Amino acid sequence: MAARALPDTLPPVPKRDYYEVLGVGRDASADELKKAYRDLARRYHPDRNPDDVEAEERFKEASEAFRVLSDAEQRKRYDRHGHQAFDRATGGGFDPADFSGGFGEILEGIFGEVLGRRARKRGGRDLTLEVQVSFEEAALGAEKSVTVRKPQPCDRCSGTGGEPGTTVRSCPTCDGRGEVRFQRGIFAATRTCATCAGTGKKPEMPCTKCRATGLMEGEHELSVRIPPGVEDGAIRSVRGAGEVGPGGPGDLHLTIRIEPHPLFERRGVDVLCSVPITFPQAVLGATLDIPTLEGKVQMKLPAGTQSGKVFRLRGKGITAYGGVGKGDQLVTVMVEVPEKITREQRRLIEALASEMGTETLPQRASFLSKLKGLFE
Numbered sequence: 001m002a003a004r005a006l007p008d009t010l011p012p013v014p015k016r017d018y019y020e021v022l023g024v025g026r027d028a029s030a031d032e033l034k035k036a037y038r039d040l041a042r043r044y045h046p047d048r049n050p051d052d053v054e055a056e057e058r059f060k061e062a063s064e065a066f067r068v069l070s071d072a073e074q075r076k077r078y079d080r081h082g083h084q085a086f087d088r089a090t091g092g093g094f095d096p097a098d099f100s101g102g103f104g105e106i107l108e109g110i111f112g113e114v115l116g117r118r119a120r121k122r123g124g125r126d127l128t129l130e131v132q133v134s135f136e137e138a139a140l141g142a143e144k145s146v147t148v149r150k151p152q153p154c155d156r157c158s159g160t161g162g163e164p165g166t167t168v169r170s171c172p173t174c175d176g177r178g179e180v181r182f183q184r185g186i187f188a189a190t191r192t193c194a195t196c197a198g199t200g201k202k203p204e205m206p207c208t209k210c211r212a213t214g215l216m217e218g219e220h221e222l223s224v225r226i227p228p229g230v231e232d233g234a235i236r237s238v239r240g241a242g243e244v245g246p247g248g249p250g251d252l253h254l255t256i257r258i259e260p261h262p263l264f265e266r267r268g269v270d271v272l273c274s275v276p277i278t279f280p281q282a283v284l285g286a287t288l289d290i291p292t293l294e295g296k297v298q299m300k301l302p303a304g305t306q307s308g309k310v311f312r313l314r315g316k317g318i319t320a321y322g323g324v325g326k327g328d329q330l331v332t333v334m335v336e337v338p339e340k341i342t343r344e345q346r347r348l349i350e351a352l353a354s355e356m357g358t359e360t361l362p363q364r365a366s367f368l369s370k371l372k373g374l375f376e
């Protein structure tokens with residue numbers, strides 16, 4: 001499959017605070033969260049509000065808020081960093097099949113109540129993947145090709161699960177739905193049909209290639225846009241790029257991992273870089289070649305520069321995520337003291353030392369006079 005460019009999934013609207021969405025206080029207990037979410041989900045569930053786009057948005061918003069706040073780890077991150085703890089692109093892909101524990105149970109309960117006996121086909125599973133990007137790619141943005149391994153329709157039976165030319169019937173156990181309903185507590189829930197393994201079909205003669213699953217392992221290559229300024233650990237989601245299920249495809253969630261750089265470090269949108277200089281350069285001044293994200297630039301080192309001094313190269317940093325503003329590059333110059341010197345060098349330095357005294361070194365002169373005062 002040829003690589004294709006995917007649309008940028010950044011939403012333009014700012015997000016509401018998760019606690020505000022659920023209408024609870026910041027110290028809400030797990031039970032309070034559950035209750036608030038259950039009430040909202042009942043009110044806004046798409047099956048109760050067909051063709052009501054706003055209700056659907058409300059439902060998604062509440063689901064997302066609950067998904068984050070009901071997970072202790074994610075809630076902690078959200079409390080500390082707000083929405084920035086998670087990439088803004090992850091909001092859209094919502095599928096109750098993704099979530100385990102309390103979340104799935106609540107939703108299944110609601111589906112059971114709201115939908116009655118109506119069958120609901122499950123979407124495919126979401127997939128997660130890590131993408132390695134270089135320091136420069138993360139800073140400047142890039143187009144990355146990723147390979148996703150996921151099942152695709154079997155090419156022998158075209159996904160029917162039956163030998164070509166033979167009849168494929170609906171599974172009698174699940175009536176072709178691929179899942180069966182059962183009672184869990186007071187709620188009805190569903191599970192994958194064991195007879196047909198969720199395919200909903202019963203072939204007369206199973207396909208010899210896929211053994212009636214209708215699926216084979218396949219590799220998909222897709223191209224993903226890495227936005228400039230993305231942070232390590234950020235998640236980009238590609239809707240519909242997950243596994244394909246009877247109810248449609250799941251999403252693909254990509255965790256971005258930024259490789260370390262040999263010269264640069266990053267602090268927010270600023271790039272940090274340390275440059276060793278010689279003692280004569282520090283004393284006399286010099287013009288230095290400084291590496292930046294956009295290539296080498298020349299920086300004037302003034303005469304009499306102290307070791308550890310930081311210079312700011314404006315606008316040579318990273319474009320802020322979302323494209324507003326740009327950081328700087330902070331260059332720390334460090335005077336490198338030679339560890340091994342020749343006899344001739346030693347002679348010259350000794351001559352320099354006796355020539356210089358302390359008149360040219362005000363900090364040292366001040367230190368020596370304070371020291372003297374201390375013990376007199």
Ligand SMILES: [Zn+2]
Binds near residue numbers: 158207
């Ligand atoms: Zn097959």
Ligand SMILES: [Zn+2]
Binds near residue numbers: 177
């Ligand atoms: Zn079945």
